[in-house]
Amino acid sequence: xxxxxxxxxxxxxxxxxxxxxxxxxxxxxxxxxxxxxxxxxxxxxxxxxxxxxxxxxxxxxxxxxxxxxxxxxxxxxxxxxxxxxxxxxxxxxxxxxxxxxxxxxxxxxxxxxxxxxxxxxxxxxxxxxxxxxxxxxxxxxxxxxxxxxxxxxxxxxxxxxxxxxxxxxxxxxxxxxxxxxxxxxxxxxxxxxxxxxxxxxxxxxxxxxxxxxxxxxxxxxxxxxxxxx
Amino acid sequence: xxxxxxxxxxxxxxxxxxxxxxxxxxxxxxxxxxxxxxxxxxxxxxxxxxxxxxxxxxxxxxxxxxxxxxxxxxxxxxxxxxxxxxxxxxxxxxxxxxxxxxxxxxxxxxxxxxxxxxxxxxxxxxxxxxxxxxxxxxxxxxxxxxxxxxxxxxxxxxxxxxxxxxxxxxxxxxxxxxxxxxxxxxxxxxxxxxxxxxxxxxxxxxxxxxxxxxxxxxxxxxxxxxxxxxxxxx
Numbered sequence: 140x141x142x143x144x145x146x147x148x149x150x151x152x153x154x155x156x157x158x159x160x161x162x163x164x165x166x167x168x169x170x171x172x173x174x175x176x177x178x179x180x181x182x183x184x185x186x187x188x189x190x191x192x193x194x195x196x197x198x199x200x201x202x203x204x205x206x207x208x209x210x211x212x213x214x215x216x217x218x219x220x221x222x223x224x225x226x227x228x229x230x231x232x233x234x235x236x237x238x239x240x241x242x243x244x245x246x247x248x249x250x251x252x253x254x255x256x257x258x259x260x261x262x263x264x265x266x267x268x269x270x271x272x273x274x275x276x277x278x279x280x281x282x283x284x285x286x287x288x289x290x291x292x293x294x295x296x297x298x299x300x301x302x303x304x305x306x307x308x309x310x311x312x313x314x315x316x317x318x319x320x321x322x323x324x325x326x327x328x329x330x331x332x333x334x335x336x337x338x339x340x341x342x343x344x345x346x347x348x349x350x351x352x353x354x355x356x357x358x359x360x361x362x363x364x365x366x367x368x
Numbered sequence: 369x370x371x372x373x374x375x376x377x378x379x380x381x382x383x384x385x386x387x388x389x390x391x392x393x394x395x396x397x398x399x400x401x402x403x404x405x406x407x408x409x410x411x412x413x414x415x416x417x418x419x420x421x422x423x424x425x426x427x428x429x430x431x432x433x434x435x436x437x438x439x440x441x442x443x444x445x446x447x448x449x450x451x452x453x454x455x456x457x458x459x460x461x462x463x464x465x466x467x468x469x470x471x472x473x474x475x476x477x478x479x480x481x482x483x484x485x486x487x488x489x490x491x492x493x494x495x496x497x498x499x500x501x502x503x504x505x506x507x508x509x510x511x512x513x514x515x516x517x518x519x520x521x522x523x524x525x526x527x528x529x530x531x532x533x534x535x536x537x538x539x540x541x542x543x544x545x546x547x548x549x550x551x552x553x554x555x556x557x558x559x560x561x562x563x564x565x566x567x568x569x570x571x572x573x574x575x576x577x578x579x580x581x582x583x584x585x586x587x588x589x590x591x592x593x594x595x596x597x598x599x600x601x602x
Contacts, residue, residue, distance in 0.1 A: 307435030
């Protein structure tokens, strides 16, 4: 075990951390918006809209993320009308392609988590809110959504961990995040285990922090479950 | 344009099918290897030895906490070296080169095994302890209990979870394409590059993967049904 090499590789690896973090935060926050919209569409009651939303979820959950990334990065640029559109300055960058693919992927998974959580809110609570004179929208905003978000947090935590790991696939479309840098350094030095350990520790630390954050959010959102001081 | 997907001399249809077959081969082998690893992992987690418990915990935490791609790179770049030193420990003095298929199965199998470990551990724990006691009281030995009471019920409880693990495993095989093994993703990549029709070919790959996941979901549903045929429904 070459400790010196591990120590020396750390600053270079951490150089990719900023990109990894951008991919995580970017795709998770955009993915949450997509998930919210898709979950609402799937519960809209309109057959056609529900079918389209379900098809989106089916396709993105049923195919590997790598296919989705390549489809966005290599596939979209093939079309003239996309190259001529105002989106091209974004879609020609691997960075935005990675964000787009990761967003659509996590959006599909998270929408299912959110949909399940919304459906799990007891009907009686909605009825009570309606009886108090709240409109449907107000009841959704004040009653259903807060309860659902509390309910979905554990499952969402798993999704966050999957996304932290999924950002590593951005290295396949030339982005030099932590995995990309690790791969390049392994090819240069052949110190496979040392560099694997350093990169692995970085990801484990990220996932540790992510799970703590979710646990903290759960704690904040369930004050009634805490023992009174 | 669609003739590119045909089976003729100018079509990539045959190649894509061969790639799909390779994907299935890697996924099935890795899943089976993962179940073996998972059973060992689960028994280590449930054993009373502290060292075994810690070892199994470290394994599942690390493998589930780091990207799959890193595990594949680890075996791709380091697998042959380890295999060589193991062979040398047994007195063989040559170089052992693992082929891409073996590397893929080992890597995806180790990832699959970490998830299987948790599924199998949960399933074993949901077999009521009274049944083990009853079997013991009937005079069954350890192995007989394992074979007649524990394993059949564990299988039934584990099936839904293993179905999820299978889906993960199937999708993780796409990452093995970085080792240049000619599975579906790799063939698609080559076809897309050669024909300059990336959208067509990646869409075709997506459809093939969807087909695989849909068919296997149906198969697992059937398996669950037949495993639960003796259970009374509420």
